[in-house]
Amino acid sequence: MTSTAWTVPIPRERVQEFRGMLAELNKDLSGLAERAREVGYHRERMWLQPNQDGSAQLIVYLELDDGVTPAELVARLRSYDSEFTRWWNPRFESFGLPAAVGETLLAWGDDA
Numbered sequence: 001m002t003s004t005a006w007t008v009p010i011p012r013e014r015v016q017e018f019r020g021m022l023a024e025l026n027k028d029l030s031g032l033a034e035r036a037r038e039v040g041y042h043r044e045r046m047w048l049q050p051n052q053d054g055s056a057q058l059i060v061y062l063e064l065d066d067g068v069t070p071a072e073l074v075a076r077l078r079s080y081d082s083e084f085t086r087w088w089n090p091r092f093e094s095f096g097l098p099a100a101v102g103e104t105l106l107a108w109g110d111d112a
Contacts, residue, residue, distance in 0.1 A: 001063055001064070001066075002063075002064040002066075002068065002069065002070070003061065003062060003063045003064060004061075004062050004064065004070040004073065004102070005059065005060060005061040005062070005102065006059075006060055006098045006102055007057045007058060007059050007060070007098070008057070008058040008060070008095055008096050008097065008098065009055060009056075009057055009058075009096065010048070010055060010056045010057070010058055010095055011055050012053060012054035012055040012056075014095065015048070015050075015054065015055065015056050018048070018056075018058070018095060019048070021091055021092070022046070025088070030084075031082065031083065031084025031085075031087070031088070032044070032084065032088075034082065034084065035077075035080055035082060035084060035085060038076075038080055038082075039073060039076035039077055039080050040064055040065045040068035040072065040073055040076055041062045041063060041064045041065060041068070041073060042063055042064075042065055043061075043062065043063035044060070044061070044062050044063075045060075045061040046058060046059065046060050046061075047059040047061075058095070070102075
């Protein structure tokens with residue numbers, strides 16, 4: 001199994017907006033699930049880690065399908081178009097995107 005994770009800083013003044021956006025997404029995950037199947041991942045987790053100053057770090061973790069590399073996944077995510085992505089992408093991207101796929105420094109466990 002290959003996985004990837006990244007973080008996005010969420011400014012203090014936008015943390016509630018981000019929570020609201022995710023609450024809206026959680027009402028219907030079918031578009032997210034369809035995108036995942038099409039671009040090559042099967043599990044996604046998001047955490048919001050609060051900072052002392054009221055801002056937060058969004059932590060995104062994805063488990064990729066066999067044979068899909070993190071770089072391929074990013075390319076597929078950026079090119080995939082659907083009704084869901086036309087709604088989701090501008091909202092999510094307004095919080096910023098990482099410049100590159102991160103470097104794995106430690107992977108431990110039965111499936112690492």
